[in-house]
Amino acid sequence: MALVTVKNLSFTYPNAEHKALSAIDLSVERGEIITLMGATGSGKSTFLRLLKPELRQNGELEGEILLSAEKATLSHRTGVSGDSLLAGSGSPLVLRTFPQRGYLRKGSLGAVDIIEAPSSRIGYVAQDPEEQIVTDKVWHELAFTLENLGLRQQDIARRVAEIASYFGIDRWMERDTATLSGGEKQLLNLAAVMIADPELLLLDEPTAQLDPIAATRFIETVYRLNRETGVTVILCEHRCEELFPISDRIVILDGGRVVLDDTPRKVAQLIGKDSEYTAFLPTAARLYHSVGGRGELPLSVREGQLFVGELHINHTNPEHTEPTSTEEALSLKNIRFRYERKGDDILRDLDLTVYKGEVFALLGANGAGKSTAAAVAAGLRKPYSGTVKLFGKPLKDYKNGSLYQENLSLLPQDAETVFLHETVGEELKSCDTVMEGLPFDLKPLYDRHPYDISGGERQLVALCKALSTKPRLLIMDEPSKGLDANRKALLLEVIRRLQADGVTVLLITHDVEFAALCADRCALFAQGGVAAVDRTDRFMTDNRFYTTAASRITKRYVDGAYTVALAAERFTAEGGAV
Amino acid sequence: MRFEQLNPFTVAVYYLCVLGIIMFSMNPLLIAIALVTSVLSAVIGGTAGKKAHLFSLAVFLIAAVLNPLFVHKGQTPLFFFNDNPITLEATVYGLCAAGMLTAALYRLRDLSGVMTSDRVLYLFGRFSPQLALLLSMAIRYTALFRVRWRRTCDAQRALGLFTDGNLIDAVRCRARVLSILITWTLENGIVTAESMESRGYGTGRRTSYATYRVHRYDVILMLVCIWLTAVSAVGIYYSKAAFYPELSMDLLSPWGIAGAAAFTVLSVLPLIINGKEAIRWRLLLSKT
Numbered sequence: 001m002a003l004v005t006v007k008n009l010s011f012t013y014p015n016a017e018h019k020a021l022s023a024i025d026l027s028v029e030r031g032e033i034i035t036l037m038g039a040t041g042s043g044k045s046t047f048l049r050l051l052k053p054e055l056r057q058n059g060e061l062e063g064e065i066l067l068s069a070e071k072a073t074l075s076h077r078t079g080v081s082g083d084s085l086l087a088g089s090g091s092p093l094v095l096r097t098f099p100q101r102g103y104l105r106k107g108s109l110g111a112v113d114i115i116e117a118p119s120s121r122i123g124y125v126a127q128d129p130e131e132q133i134v135t136d137k138v139w140h141e142l143a144f145t146l147e148n149l150g151l152r153q154q155d156i157a158r159r160v161a162e163i164a165s166y167f168g169i170d171r172w173m174e175r176d177t178a179t180l181s182g183g184e185k186q187l188l189n190l191a192a193v194m195i196a197d198p199e200l201l202l203l204d205e206p207t208a209q210l211d212p213i214a215a216t217r218f219i220e221t222v223y224r225l226n227r228e229t230g231v232t233v234i235l236c237e238h239r240c241e242e243l244f245p246i247s248d249r250i251v252i253l254d255g256g257r258v259v260l261d262d263t264p265r266k267v268a269q270l271i272g273k274d275s276e277y278t279a280f281l282p283t284a285a286r287l288y289h290s291v292g293g294r295g296e297l298p299l300s301v302r303e304g305q306l307f308v309g310e311l312h313i314n315h316t317n318p319e320h321t322e323p324t325s326t327e328e329a330l331s332l333k334n335i336r337f338r339y340e341r342k343g344d345d346i347l348r349d350l351d352l353t354v355y356k357g358e359v360f361a362l363l364g365a366n367g368a369g370k371s372t373a374a375a376v377a378a379g380l381r382k383p384y385s386g387t388v389k390l391f392g393k394p395l396k397d398y399k400n401g402s403l404y405q406e407n408l409s410l411l412p413q414d415a416e417t418v419f420l421h422e423t424v425g426e427e428l429k430s431c432d433t434v435m436e437g438l439p440f441d442l443k444p445l446y447d448r449h450p451y452d453i454s455g456g457e458r459q460l461v462a463l464c465k466a467l468s469t470k471p472r473l474l475i476m477d478e479p480s481k482g483l484d485a486n487r488k489a490l491l492l493e494v495i496r497r498l499q500a501d502g503v504t505v506l507l508i509t510h511d512v513e514f515a516a517l518c519a520d521r522c523a524l525f526a527q528g529g530v531a532a533v534d535r536t537d538r539f540m541t542d543n544r545f546y547t548t549a550a551s552r553i554t555k556r557y558v559d560g561a562y563t564v565a566l567a568a569e570r571f572t573a574e575g576g577a578v
Numbered sequence: 579m580r581f582e583q584l585n586p587f588t589v590a591v592y593y594l595c596v597l598g599i600i601m602f603s604m605n606p607l608l609i610a611i612a613l614v615t616s617v618l619s620a621v622i623g624g625t626a627g628k629k630a631h632l633f634s635l636a637v638f639l640i641a642a643v644l645n646p647l648f649v650h651k652g653q654t655p656l657f658f659f660n661d662n663p664i665t666l667e668a669t670v671y672g673l674c675a676a677g678m679l680t681a682a683l684y685r686l687r688d689l690s691g692v693m694t695s696d697r698v699l700y701l702f703g704r705f706s707p708q709l710a711l712l713l714s715m716a717i718r719y720t721a722l723f724r725v726r727w728r729r730t731c732d733a734q735r736a737l738g739l740f741t742d743g744n745l746i747d748a749v750r751c752r753a754r755v756l757s758i759l760i761t762w763t764l765e766n767g768i769v770t771a772e773s774m775e776s777r778g779y780g781t782g783r784r785t786s787y788a789t790y791r792v793h794r795y796d797v798i799l800m801l802v803c804i805w806l807t808a809v810s811a812v813g814i815y816y817s818k819a820a821f822y823p824e825l826s827m828d829l830l831s832p833w834g835i836a837g838a839a840a841f842t843v844l845s846v847l848p849l850i851i852n853g854k855e856a857i858r859w860r861l862l863l864s865k866t
Contacts, residue, residue: 137695146785
């Protein structure tokens, strides 16, 4: 008996013309990891939320969701009122049967509802790490879940201690939740859900707001939980690189329908080279399709290396042009900065030069001080020693706010901080000329509130606002965070157009794959300074760990193949046409 | 165990006792003891910096001077100022009041350092789990709000909204930021509410978990505090301190002395506990 069985499920939001989900059939076995993929608006989140009774939205529902009740004894152990649950012990338990074409309101029980599943059986972690945290202390956040279930003091103490050491958060139990990093917050959210010992874990883009290292750690933790506790996982994600190798099945949703539902290798094989879903595939699989590979399809970097080893190498050296401009757009010299007088230096002797007209990427892990460097470069924070010059003129010589008019603009990490008005239209009132040159249209959003649109759309609106002052230097802080593959492609195009218009772009990012696609030069930020600056191709080739997946796959054979496109030029499938 | 690590109840009882005596006794001897010991605690504990000491000194001086300047009751004029008598009684009373105020300020500063948010929560959580949760969430939101305020102001400055120009513009811009921040907080409150609901909030009776235990040591200390306070109170009663129309007090009666001694012990109790701890560590280290 499958843990979750979804039969012919359809869902329509109130006043919506189209079904958000239509005729979904899915069964999930105990202990599986299922990854849902699909573009924004494909119904992934809607589907996940339907599986969690407390989060079910208003709307019209058809079909059935069944949750097996083999482990009914669990409810005894967690102290939840277990009697009603036990009624169906052993036999399948209907989590909620929906009245045919009935209108279901959140919180109300429909006429045919049989049994409510206790909240502790299904765990749910959403995208935003910050907003899911309820209390002010880490230990209290963990205890909160168990307090709700009415556990006794000594039981809570034991479970909190247990989960804290399992997740490795026992060292920061006493800390304020506000002081945690994004990755730590999300790990805490996961721990606070796992503490109730759920059978089913639902994760709605849990790593979208995290840097790649924290994201990988999060996914590793989920994988470990799955192997060691047998928890069933259904997650939706854009991060295919790590998820393809560990998932049992990949389900691709499009327009509310299940398009593909198979093992990762089969799905990757079926999608092929030029499908609209190709961007969902990991690098190794895309490379396989690009060179027209045959045989076993590689999913991970290791498999990719074995696959590439069998290929024929084209000995052509791709040409790289040195940057032409030597005129400085932005220069930071010997910058030292700290937030508190008695604190540590966040920036230590930072030297950085960005030339006119180039796209420069400053890479590095979270918390290394990259964003502080951006704030100093933008004149928002004053260094206690060193100078910042913009187009050859010290920042302090830009008087009366002229610095932020037609000279410099900073696109901050959280798009929310950019908005001040009730509608998108008002936000973009002064941006008409800017909008003409952009490869997307925001007009349909004009009547909406900036907080009602999706995260990706918000990012694009914020970008327009940042461009409205017609800056000559644009600093972008984590612009690719939380964007799906399509939106990333849009952003890439915007950056290329800006460059063509002569705008200098400084990217502050931890997204190596994104930097590889658009930067002329890259720098690695570490310990408050720049550890290495180089042309993108040399940077990606010379780095062993901090580089793209394509580079890691191909570096033992060729140099400079740091994107799938570049790698595809260098290899041909043996016996294949060149 | 250090004093700060005791159960919040014990700490609360202690400060209630000390502050109670300081604020409700106008006994010059006890106030002198309170002033000396609270400054001593602050210096040894390192809870007050140079600025804090200077501030306290200023408070003391101002309070001490104001009373004789404005109150002219009393029978023993010392001198005349603007044709008004400055009396001995009013001066002594002023000194006592100033001492009381300063000592109380020092103690309150100690208290706010020791009573961190989770201790306050623990105290209230005993009475109502709901109240404890509400407070905890409020504290979290305040911290979040502060971070977001700063980030939004930065973002707006870099987008050219804030000009260094006139004050009215600056105020108007900040008002806009404040209003949008409130919207942001309310909007995202939905996510928090969902997170609470999906973790079973509101499904049944709640319990309140706390990381503090009540040890025997705590109970003994609480009893000691209450006993010392009682002795001090009896001492205050028998001292019969009165300032107007003329100074009359019997500070050195047997009960008066006992009260003063009890209050001295009570005042330096944290120092004794921490000192014992320090000595114990010293000994442990020297053995190894």
